[in-house]
Amino acid sequence: MSQPLIEVEGLKKYFNLGRGNILKAVNGIDFSINEGETLGVVGESGCGKSTAGRTILRLYEPTAGSVRFNGTDIYKLSPSKMKAMRRDMQMIFQDPYASLNPRFTVTDIIGEALDIHNMAGSRKERKKRVEELLDLVGLNPDHATRYPHEFSGGQRQRIGIARALAVNPKFIICDEPISALDVSIQAQVVNLLQDLQKRLGLTYLFIAHDLSMVKHISDRVAVMYMGRVVELAPSEELYANPLHAYTKTLLSAIPVPDPEIEANKKHILLNDEAAGPIHSKDGAPSQDLFNLDNSQLVEVSKGHWVAM
Amino acid sequence: MEPILEVKDLHVSFSVRGGEVKAVRGVNFTVGRGETIAIVGESGSGKSVTAQTIMRLIPSPPSMIKQGEIIFNGQNLLAKSNKDMEAVRGKDIGMIFQDPMTSLNPTIKVGKQITEGLIKHQNLSAADAKKRGVEMLKLVGIKNAEARFNQYPHEFSGGMRQRVMIAIALSCQPALLIADEPTTALDVTIQAQIISVMKDMQQRFGTSIIMITHDLGVVAGMADRVMVMYAGEVVETGTSMEIFKNPQHPYTRGLLRSLPRIDQRKDEPLVPIIGTPPDLIKPPIGCPFAARCDHAMSVCEKIDPAATHLSDTHMSRCWLLHPMAQEVTTS
Numbered sequence: 001m002s003q004p005l006i007e008v009e010g011l012k013k014y015f016n017l018g019r020g021n022i023l024k025a026v027n028g029i030d031f032s033i034n035e036g037e038t039l040g041v042v043g044e045s046g047c048g049k050s051t052a053g054r055t056i057l058r059l060y061e062p063t064a065g066s067v068r069f070n071g072t073d074i075y076k077l078s079p080s081k082m083k084a085m086r087r088d089m090q091m092i093f094q095d096p097y098a099s100l101n102p103r104f105t106v107t108d109i110i111g112e113a114l115d116i117h118n119m120a121g122s123r124k125e126r127k128k129r130v131e132e133l134l135d136l137v138g139l140n141p142d143h144a145t146r147y148p149h150e151f152s153g154g155q156r157q158r159i160g161i162a163r164a165l166a167v168n169p170k171f172i173i174c175d176e177p178i179s180a181l182d183v184s185i186q187a188q189v190v191n192l193l194q195d196l197q198k199r200l201g202l203t204y205l206f207i208a209h210d211l212s213m214v215k216h217i218s219d220r221v222a223v224m225y226m227g228r229v230v231e232l233a234p235s236e237e238l239y240a241n242p243l244h245a246y247t248k249t250l251l252s253a254i255p256v257p258d259p260e261i262e263a264n265k266k267h268i269l270l271n272d273e274a275a276g277p278i279h280s281k282d283g284a285p286s287q288d289l290f291n292l293d294n295s296q297l298v299e300v301s302k303g304h305w306v307a308m
Numbered sequence: 309m310e311p312i313l314e315v316k317d318l319h320v321s322f323s324v325r326g327g328e329v330k331a332v333r334g335v336n337f338t339v340g341r342g343e344t345i346a347i348v349g350e351s352g353s354g355k356s357v358t359a360q361t362i363m364r365l366i367p368s369p370p371s372m373i374k375q376g377e378i379i380f381n382g383q384n385l386l387a388k389s390n391k392d393m394e395a396v397r398g399k400d401i402g403m404i405f406q407d408p409m410t411s412l413n414p415t416i417k418v419g420k421q422i423t424e425g426l427i428k429h430q431n432l433s434a435a436d437a438k439k440r441g442v443e444m445l446k447l448v449g450i451k452n453a454e455a456r457f458n459q460y461p462h463e464f465s466g467g468m469r470q471r472v473m474i475a476i477a478l479s480c481q482p483a484l485l486i487a488d489e490p491t492t493a494l495d496v497t498i499q500a501q502i503i504s505v506m507k508d509m510q511q512r513f514g515t516s517i518i519m520i521t522h523d524l525g526v527v528a529g530m531a532d533r534v535m536v537m538y539a540g541e542v543v544e545t546g547t548s549m550e551i552f553k554n555p556q557h558p559y560t561r562g563l564l565r566s567l568p569r570i571d572q573r574k575d576e577p578l579v580p581i582i583g584t585p586p587d588l589i590k591p592p593i594g595c596p597f598a599a600r601c602d603h604a605m606s607v608c609e610k611i612d613p614a615a616t617h618l619s620d621t622h623m624s625r626c627w628l629l630h631p632m633a634q635e636v637t638t639s
Contacts, residue, residue: 182522183524183566183567184562184580185350187567187578187579191577191578191580209495211496212525212567212570215568215570251570253496253497254570255499255525256528256571257524257527257528257567259548259552262528262529263529
């Protein structure tokens with residue numbers, strides 16, 4: 001593998017809840033992503049994975065830490081330089097029903113990105129580029145004048161992907177891009193994402209709670225819990241040899257579509273009321289099940305990091 | 309096994325502006341006492357409509373039950389008046405819904421929501437109902453049940469709310485529990501907890517369960533029998549073993565192939581099912597899956613295949629299972 005494209009260091013994002021309570025959504029994470037690589041981020045609702053994704057794109061201003069893209073710290077960029085930087089960093093959202101403007105045609109949804117970055121010279125060029133993009137994501141270019149409601153969920157997600165690709169990005173954050181889709185459609189979209197990665201040399205940060213799908217698409221996987229990365233390893237290694245107690249719990253909970261395996265499986269159950277990321281003003285942290293406040297990521301074997 | 313519920317040739321339609329959506333088109337199945345049957349299918353396959361019709365929960369209009377019978381404990385539920393149905397709902401048949409955030413009333417304490425059914429159906433006094441309600445909360449694994457009894461839904465996490473839903477649904481010890489995507493909105497670790505609570509309660513009370521889901525992993529862990537629905541029809545049924553180890557319908561096989569599995573290596577690409585399900589305003593005359601099927605023959609587009617019984621429990625509707633089809637494919 002080559003040079004890291006993205007380097008995340010000590011990233012924190014806190015939300016002030018008022019009355020002195022602070023939600024530490026992302027509480028110090030470090031990782032890097034190489035060019036052309038897919039890093040999967042898994043974890044349960046509220047673990048901070050989506051907040052981490054949005055903060056890395058500077059959709060939220062960070063509380064602390066840095067994100068370097070090709071060596072440039074993006075949090076130090078001026079608004080106009082940041083705008084130019086956004087050409088290289090795009091996002092695909094979870095809900096293909098909510099993330100497309102219902103009053104825009106497909107041409108306008110995809111073309112808007114081209115307009116903002118002055119990438120379409122004339123109307124004719126803009127139309128041509130939109131049609132190219134639709135073709136690239138497997139949609140019929142003749143449907144460019146249609147509205148989002150005329151498409152199915154899977155097709156809408158393809159429109160979302162075309163919009164992200166419009167500005168020729170190098171890095172795309174996919175925030176649960178398939179959770180809203182039916183099983184038979186999920187595989188179509190995942191195959192498309194993998195195919196595009198190969199053809200265009202894209203780098204992905206793939207956020208999801210479906211651990212089987214994350215394993216399938218990712219080169220390396222980071223497991224997040226309460227705002228921190230508790231384990232980070234190549235995906236085969238992580239699933240074959242999980243070391244952190246939380247990772248083991250999470251993996252044991254995934255149902256396998258095989259009645260024989262399910263009948264003999266032992267689940268490790270976690271007390272789900274024990275932990276929460278909200279810190280009250282008197283400084284008392286909520287229960288820290290795995291003693292994360294005093295742990296650090298340690299490399300136990302090549303590329304396999306665990307919070308200890 | 310003695311059937312507790314028998315659904316015979318059920319047809320349900322919805323009237324919409326463009327015509328009539330034929331959501332359920334001739335569904336037959338039985339549920340035995342203490343048995344768990346899973347209904348699997350994608351959005352729009354008619355699985356939720358089937359379940360809600362058993363409870364008579366879909367408003368008419370726009371829905372129309374065109375044809376069929378639902379025999380529960382010897383009585384046809386479709387022939388009952390709305391008032392008679394009220395005595396069945398919650399008492400003999402309980403239901404858990406997908407979203408525990410919206411299916412509890414946010415303005416009523418959970419205790420009152422549990423005891424409501426007990427007071428109505430079992431004529432318990434308020435004090436007895438409370439005792440039983442607290443007991444139910446303990447059974448579904450809620451700690452500190454006496455205090456939790458007087459809290460509002462927003463004070464519970466998602467998994468805890470789904471436990472409350474299970475406590476409500478099972479409080480009158482119904483013979484049948486319908487669970488419509490009970491774990492879809494939950495995280496995997498919470499999902500595992502809820503499934504273990506449901507299994508535990510089933511053993512304790514001998515409840516039959518109809519479980520609606522699109523997660524084949526959950527099905528493998530819970531169901532005795534599986535029913536695969538597509539475009540309003542049952543395309544395959546069988547025991548869990550038969551469906552997972554020896555699927556016969558191309559749609560069932562496609563579903564299993566399009567899933568990545570945590571216990572398999574990742575190098576193999578996923579095999580998606582191409583295309584999308586048919587529009588049920590104008591359902592195809594032939595097999596509804598023909599347009600997406602790799603093995604479609606000309607007969608598939610013309611005539612909907614009849615049921616082929618491969619064993620006492622295994623049924624599939626596909627022309628490939630017809631004796632003449634074998635000759636065609638091997639030649």
